[in-house]
Amino acid sequence: MNDYSKPARTRFAPSPTGHLHLGGARTALYAYLLARKTGGQFLLRIEDTDRKRLVPGAEEEIMEGLRWLGIQWDEGPDIGGPYGPYRQSERKEIYQQYARQLVEQGHAYYCFCSPQRLEAMRQEQQRRKEPPHYDGTCRRLDPAEAERRVAAGEPHVIRFKTPKEGTTTVRDFLRGEITVENRTIDDYILVKSDGYAVYHLAVVVDDHLMKITHVIRGSEWLPTFPLHGLIYRALGWEEPTWVHLSVFLKPSGKGKMSKREAADLMKDGYSIFIKDLKGLGYLPEAVVNWIALMGWSYDDHTEFFTMQDLIEKFTLERLNPAPAAINFSKFDHFNGLHIRALPPEELARRVKPFFLERGYQVDDERLLRIIPLIQERIAGLDEAPDMAGFFFKENVVPVPADLVVKGLSVAESLDLARRVLKALEALPDIRAEIAEPYMREFVAQSGLTAGQVFGLMRVAITGQKVSPPLFESMEVIGREKVLQRMEQAIYLLEELLQKEGLSEKSLDTPLES
Known part of the structure; x- marks a missing residue:
């Protein structure tokens, strides 16, 4: 048994010969947790005696990766300490x-x-x-x-x-x-x-x-x-x-990860290198939670841990020496949990760079209004622009075929779009609590399903088949743009109708007006 009342001095001692990967990050994390739990010290030491294999910039990348994860050292090559130097070459x-x-x-x-x-x-x-x-x-x-x-x-x-x-x-x-x-x-x-x-x-x-x-x-x-x-x-x-x-095994559970397999992972939006994970939309809190549980457990049911939780609960006795397969599905799950645990203001701060990277002009006030609509629906920060980019567009241009309602012809869909526009124009206020009951009454009188009517509205207003809640989204977009986008949808359906060489008069049974 380890005595946790005595301050532990632990260290992470990487070689700057490549990228900081999940295995190294987990080693650093466990050493850090033990030091913090016992009121001791955690050291960073650079083991750079193999001069032939040194990679320029690797030392800085290791430090940057640890800081991003929230693992801060008490002594190290950049901050010194009573037992330096902290580079072996020195x-x-x-x-x-x-x-x-x-x-x-x-x-x-x-x-x-x-x-x-x-x-x-x-x-x-x-x-x-x-x-x-x-x-x-x-x-x-x-x-x-x-x-x-x-x-x-x-x-x-x-x-x-x-x-x-x-x-x-x-x-x-x-x-x-x-x-x-x-x-x-x-x-x-x-x-x-x-x-x-x-x-x-x-x-x-x-x-x-x-x-x-x-x-x-x-x-x-x-x-x-x-x-x-x-x-x-x-x-x-x-x-x-x-x-x-324990050893980390590749996701199949067979053998250790190779460089070629690591390159293949990036094509699927995954990586074993810490430097990549931020750009892929992962939270450092989720990385820490995930790697902590690849070789350690608190009990057989608790899975959500903050860094502070881990410091309080970590013990060496609960480490498992059996090999651990890297499970990226579990990683996505943890990322979603930690995204939902963030205060809205903090989530807004973290997703903003992903919108900017995609060329959106982000209005902070509007972004804050959007966060409650997407927080439950994204598993990665990188998903936010795909889910909610339409809020920051002047216009959206849906795929015309997506505006054709399931079970309806092009002409019937066009007729429905015109009637929806008329109904929305009659609305004095586009707030969700007013617009939704009004449009549900419209659905009830139309003889169509909510899926048909709201599906058309969703594609027309957001440009997407999948979006955050429709009426809350309309409220954020604003009445004027909602009406403009419905008009655009009508125009696209009219074009589609002409391309098909059809006329509105070809309807056998026109929808009631």
Whole structure:
């Protein structure tokens, strides 16, 4: 059991080698929740020692993504803190100091093998169908000779001297004790020939010096987990609580997401990258809610969580190590829940950029009147312009065929449109509470259904077959524009009638006037 009365120090330590994705965001979220729940600190540390794989702008994108999600760090490369620097590339000398200490204490050694020799060794191991591993040539060197070769400037790396007998046991909070045969653990490189430490040394040194109490990270680190435990023990340091999270599977549940599949998702309006989700119409609150429940649960029925709810309710004990399939339908569901939970003013602020992007001139006062009409009907912010763009158009031009009422001919639909216009012109006030009862009485006397009459009005007035509530929409649009749009519909139906080579006199049974 974890003691939640003690302040936890947690960290998110991404490599700036690509986009921040859902898996990384979830790792950051869980670490953040534990720190906030216990009154501790959450750190951001950039693990950029793999200089060849760095992507320009990736560090800024990671920070921007975390901020958008509402995950703010207490210490980090941009704001500093008492245990900096918070970029590993700026901590080179610190790692070299501890690497030398490991060499002096007999837990590591200098290796002078050339890349060519190592490649030949790997090929020979493959030929013998052995797992790739270092053969220990330099492990057997006399330490004094190794020191002389280092002093002479001979290129070298520093390798960890893994015990070759017995076993190593490490404890993961979710999986319990994990025991491996030491002979299966390679003599991993700790410091490369360019002087940069690799992840295995840097992560241990940083987590210790930054006083990290809980290491929450992806399960891809489980294979080298015993090595990290051995390095901690070789340096005589107390290990943190280790928590390796569940794997994210692609939506089918079969295997991890590939780059090609991620590209295919974008065509369907989905993405696994945080940078894309805002533009796709998702709320950060919904992303947080969704990813929190991919690997953690509070009970078997509660599904709606704000960040504050999660801080209060989060516990490590409720994490699940089983793989979690990414379910985008569930994501849309959560997005809808969080859209409906927003105050109208806030929803207006968030949808406005989507209208502007589509070229609409947005009147804030009108937008606020529209929000109650669409808030229950959209599952994404990006849906708002399609649902409600007609409010900001001077004119709408419906597809003429859509104005032909189901069960009626073109001429009958035209006749109905004229009668609807006449009825609307007779209305002194277009407020919904006045217009709706009046037009329902019109329907009752017409011998048609509400679906037929209101369907025609909807297409004529909004230009769409699906829209927010008709009479509330008419009220926002205003009487003058409503009448103009009905006149436009009549004109389009007249054109359609002419194209079909028909005349209004061809009606066998004209509608009553």
